[in-house]
Amino acid sequence: MTIDDPKLSQYLDHLCKQGCTAVREVIEQMEAGDEVPELASLNPTEQAHLLAELKAIMAVYDSHDYH
Numbered sequence: 001m002t003i004d005d006p007k008l009s010q011y012l013d014h015l016c017k018q019g020c021t022a023v024r025e026v027i028e029q030m031e032a033g034d035e036v037p038e039l040a041s042l043n044p045t046e047q048a049h050l051l052a053e054l055k056a057i058m059a060v061y062d063s064h065d066y067h
Contacts, residue, residue: 008050011039015054020061027054 003009015023015038029036030051039047 003049003053005046005049008042008046008053011042011050012053012057014038015050016057020058023054023058027051027058 003012015026026036026038030039030047036047039050042050
Protein backbone atom coordinates (compact mmCIF):
# COMPACT_ATOMS: atom_id res chain seq x y z
CA MET A 1 0.00 0.00 0.00
CA THR A 2 1.26 3.45 -0.83
CA ILE A 3 -0.02 6.92 -0.13
CA ASP A 4 -0.34 8.96 -3.30
CA ASP A 5 -2.09 11.84 -1.55
CA PRO A 6 0.48 14.51 -0.55
CA LYS A 7 -1.66 15.51 2.45
CA LEU A 8 -1.72 11.97 3.83
CA SER A 9 1.95 11.52 3.05
CA GLN A 10 2.72 14.61 5.10
CA TYR A 11 0.75 13.27 8.07
CA LEU A 12 2.49 9.92 7.73
CA ASP A 13 5.93 11.52 7.69
CA HIS A 14 5.08 13.69 10.68
CA LEU A 15 3.84 10.75 12.75
CA CYS A 16 6.74 8.48 11.83
CA LYS A 17 9.29 11.13 12.80
CA GLN A 18 7.86 10.95 16.33
CA GLY A 19 9.12 7.38 16.68
CA CYS A 20 7.74 3.88 17.04
CA THR A 21 6.25 4.38 20.49
CA ALA A 22 4.28 7.43 19.38
CA VAL A 23 3.08 5.67 16.23
CA ARG A 24 1.91 2.68 18.26
CA GLU A 25 0.00 5.02 20.58
CA VAL A 26 -1.72 6.68 17.63
CA ILE A 27 -2.62 3.26 16.18
CA GLU A 28 -4.08 2.17 19.53
CA GLN A 29 -6.08 5.39 19.86
CA MET A 30 -7.45 5.09 16.33
CA GLU A 31 -8.35 1.42 16.75
CA ALA A 32 -10.16 2.23 20.00
CA GLY A 33 -12.15 4.91 18.19
CA ASP A 34 -10.57 7.68 20.24
CA GLU A 35 -10.09 11.05 18.63
CA VAL A 36 -6.51 11.84 17.72
CA PRO A 37 -6.25 15.65 17.77
CA GLU A 38 -3.41 15.68 15.22
CA LEU A 39 -5.66 13.94 12.71
CA ALA A 40 -8.79 16.03 13.26
CA SER A 41 -8.56 17.64 9.82
CA LEU A 42 -8.65 14.25 8.08
CA ASN A 43 -11.98 12.73 7.08
CA PRO A 44 -12.83 9.16 8.18
CA THR A 45 -11.70 7.67 4.86
CA GLU A 46 -8.36 9.46 5.05
CA GLN A 47 -7.93 8.38 8.67
CA ALA A 48 -8.66 4.75 7.75
CA HIS A 49 -6.10 4.90 4.93
CA LEU A 50 -3.52 6.46 7.25
CA LEU A 51 -4.19 3.81 9.92
CA ALA A 52 -3.71 1.00 7.42
CA GLU A 53 -0.43 2.53 6.26
CA LEU A 54 0.84 3.02 9.83
CA LYS A 55 0.00 -0.59 10.68
CA ALA A 56 1.81 -1.82 7.57
CA ILE A 57 4.90 0.20 8.46
CA MET A 58 4.91 -1.00 12.05
CA ALA A 59 4.49 -4.61 10.93
CA VAL A 60 7.83 -4.31 9.14
CA TYR A 61 9.52 -2.93 12.25
CA ASP A 62 7.91 -5.54 14.49
CA SER A 63 8.92 -8.41 12.22
CA HIS A 64 12.55 -7.25 12.19
CA ASP A 65 12.69 -6.06 15.80
CA TYR A 66 14.19 -2.68 14.88
CA HIS A 67 12.54 -0.86 17.76
